[in-house]
Amino acid sequence: MSTKSVNYFEASARTRIFCLVDTDSFTEICPPQLRHTSPHLARLNAPVSFDDGVIVGRATVVGHKVLIASQEGKFNGGAVGEVHGAKLRGLMDKALTERPVAVLVLIDSGGVRLHEANAGLIAISELMRAVLRTQAEGIPVFALIGGSCGAFGGMGIVARLCTEVVISEQGRIGLSGPEVIETVKGVDEFDSRDRALVWRITGGKVRRAMGDATRLVDEDIGAFRSATSELLEKYAENRLKPSDLASLSVAHARLAARAQKYDTARDGRIMFQDTGFTDLEGVALMPIEDFNRQLGEVV
Amino acid sequence: MNMVFDRLFGSGQHNIGIDGDFFSGTATVGGREAVIIGTCNNAAIDSSLAINVADAILRTVREDSSISRSPRTILFLVDTQGQQLSRHDELLGLNGYFAHVAHCCDLARRRDHRLVTVIHGEAVSGGFLAFGLMADRVYALPDAQVRVMDLRAMSKVTKIPYDKLVVLAEESPVFAPGAQNYWRMGAVDELWSVDDDWNRCLASAMIHTTADDGRACLGRERGGRILAAPIAELIVSA
Numbered sequence A: 001m002s003t004k005s006v007n008y009f010e011a012s013a014r015t016r017i018f019c020l021v022d023t024d025s026f027t028e029i030c031p032p033q034l035r036h037t038s039p040h041l042a043r044l045n046a047p048v049s050f051d052d053g054v055i056v057g058r059a060t061v062v063g064h065k066v067l068i069a070s071q072e073g074k075f076n077g078g079a080v081g082e083v084h085g086a087k088l089r090g091l092m093d094k095a096l097t098e099r100p101v102a103v104l105v106l107i108d109s110g111g112v113r114l115h116e117a118n119a120g121l122i123a124i125s126e127l128m129r130a131v132l133r134t135q136a137e138g139i140p141v142f143a144l145i146g147g148s149c150g151a152f153g154g155m156g157i158v159a160r161l162c163t164e165v166v167i168s169e170q171g172r173i174g175l176s177g178p179e180v181i182e183t184v185k186g187v188d189e190f191d192s193r194d195r196a197l198v199w200r201i202t203g204g205k206v207r208r209a210m211g212d213a214t215r216l217v218d219e220d221i222g223a224f225r226s227a228t229s230e231l232l233e234k235y236a237e238n239r240l241k242p243s244d245l246a247s248l249s250v251a252h253a254r255l256a257a258r259a260q261k262y263d264t265a266r267d268g269r270i271m272f273q274d275t276g277f278t279d280l281e282g283v284a285l286m287p288i289e290d291f292n293r294q295l296g297e298v299v
Numbered sequence B: 001m002n003m004v005f006d007r008l009f010g011s012g013q014h015n016i017g018i019d020g021d022f023f024s025g026t027a028t029v030g031g032r033e034a035v036i037i038g039t040c041n042n043a044a045i046d047s048s049l050a051i052n053v054a055d056a057i058l059r060t061v062r063e064d065s066s067i068s069r070s071p072r073t074i075l076f077l078v079d080t081q082g083q084q085l086s087r088h089d090e091l092l093g094l095n096g097y098f099a100h101v102a103h104c105c106d107l108a109r110r111r112d113h114r115l116v117t118v119i120h121g122e123a124v125s126g127g128f129l130a131f132g133l134m135a136d137r138v139y140a141l142p143d144a145q146v147r148v149m150d151l152r153a154m155s156k157v158t159k160i161p162y163d164k165l166v167v168l169a170e171e172s173p174v175f176a177p178g179a180q181n182y183w184r185m186g187a188v189d190e191l192w193s194v195d196d197d198w199n200r201c202l203a204s205a206m207i208h209t210t211a212d213d214g215r216a217c218l219g220r221e222r223g224g225r226i227l228a229a230p231i232a233e234l235i236v237s238a
Helices: A013-020 A039-043 A082-098 A114-136 A154-161 A178-185 A195-202 A204-210 A221-237 A245-261 A269-274 A288-298 B002-009 B047-066 B087-092 B094-110 B125-130 B151-158 B162-171 B179-184 B198-208 B215-221 B228-237
Strands: A027-029 A054-061 A064-071 A102-107 A141-145 A164-168 A215-217 B014-019 B022-029 B032-039 B043-045 B073-083 B115-124 B137-140 B145-147
Touching: A013 A054, A013 A064, A013 A102, A013 A221, A039 A114, A054 A082, A054 A221, A064 A082, A064 A221, A082 A102, A082 A114, A082 B228, A102 A154, A102 A221, A114 A141, A114 A154, A114 B094, A114 B125, A114 B151, A114 B179, A114 B215, A114 B228, A141 A154, A141 A221, A154 B094, A154 B125, A164 A204, A164 A221, A178 A195, A178 B087, A195 A204, A195 B087, A204 A215, A204 A269, A204 A288, A215 A221, A215 A288, A245 B047, A245 B094, B002 B014, B002 B022, B002 B198, B014 B032, B022 B047, B022 B073, B022 B198, B032 B047, B043 B047, B043 B125, B047 B094, B073 B094, B073 B125, B073 B198, B087 B094, B094 B115, B094 B125, B115 B125, B115 B198, B137 B179, B137 B198, B145 B179, B151 B162, B215 B228
Parallel strands: A064 A102, A102 A141, A141 A164, A164 A215, B032 B073, B043 B073, B073 B115, B115 B137, B115 B145
Antiparallel strands: A027 A054, A054 A064, B014 B022, B022 B032
């Protein structure tokens, strides 16, 4: 791990891995040298990438064995195609035999890659099943989100399947991006250029306040590493208990109550208000530490 | 909807209540009771529809675990234009609601319920991910429309000329709309024709459904998705 501060948002998929895991512990599986590129992009004369926009491998984090994947948001918006999706799915299946302490997925993706949309959609559903199966076998899956593409479309669903979701303030989670909603439903429905509004709907702080993210961390990769290692410590000591009828019934009641309570809500301010924040304009500028402390007092 | 129900189950063999875009109930197929959960009117799946689906799945798991009978097959009858596009649903975290439905499907599967999808209308993008694609097997009725995006919209977003996409769609199933394309890629198991006996098809489907995810292998066999299986295997064996 590098000791100097590296910004997660700006870092490449590869840099994120190297700064997150123990020094010299990362071994890539299916590296760019093997050139498993997308034939579908090539057929459309679109640029290809030798790793198809996702890096997968093994590593340790503070000595804990992990499998890790990192999506490159700068290649096609981290979008999932046939090869990209198969690498992620294969990594989940690999967890069943390797039994790592956790699988880490550094999500930076707008979802399905339109150039191979059907393949991408199917790949994401296969990944969803694989993530669920891995967790059912007692292996937790962590989503780390803090890149420019956030976790949207099918990858937004995958993020919420994960056992833990570590997010930074600039990280975003959602299903349909603001631009898509604006294009289809008009600017009155969602003004995608209103950055403060976009952030209050999809951003790290509102997701943490609502409990959809389990940790909110600083932009520094070191902060992602600290949070991840704490979580690994927790699951190394107490094995993940697979979800059952009781736990899903609790989750169900919580989501049903949320939909009912906020049946007309269209702005994240209400979420901050209901989690005890009094200065609603100041939340955006609030240091992460103070924000987390505030949530701690309420929870 | 009753016409589709009659053809799938036989008249008098189903007891399904429709409430807006959502319906649920039971039906008898091949002499055994199945649980029916469905959407209609090209429903846009929003948080409340997702809650309805999840609720019906959890209720089924609960009912079948409290009495001594073998877990019933859950049948998803899918018709969705995709996810609801709204600021409100995004704020609620619609992706989380969809993930919850997937969690419920996973629980039902682990509790030995078989999950079978029949697409009777549209199956589009995120709506299909939430409702339908998580089943063990997927079947399409003759009018089924399966897609992520139509070619005109895709042309706009990818900046690839529409005419070129139309030509390329002839040789590759990976991006163009169509249930046939999803069949070739292994995500739709069978396409049922107008002349097929749907009741018989369904009864046979329910008997042969297993809980494994064999879609990538099926896609390789059918030649529509030849890389997904070998790449995943490469990662597993490395």
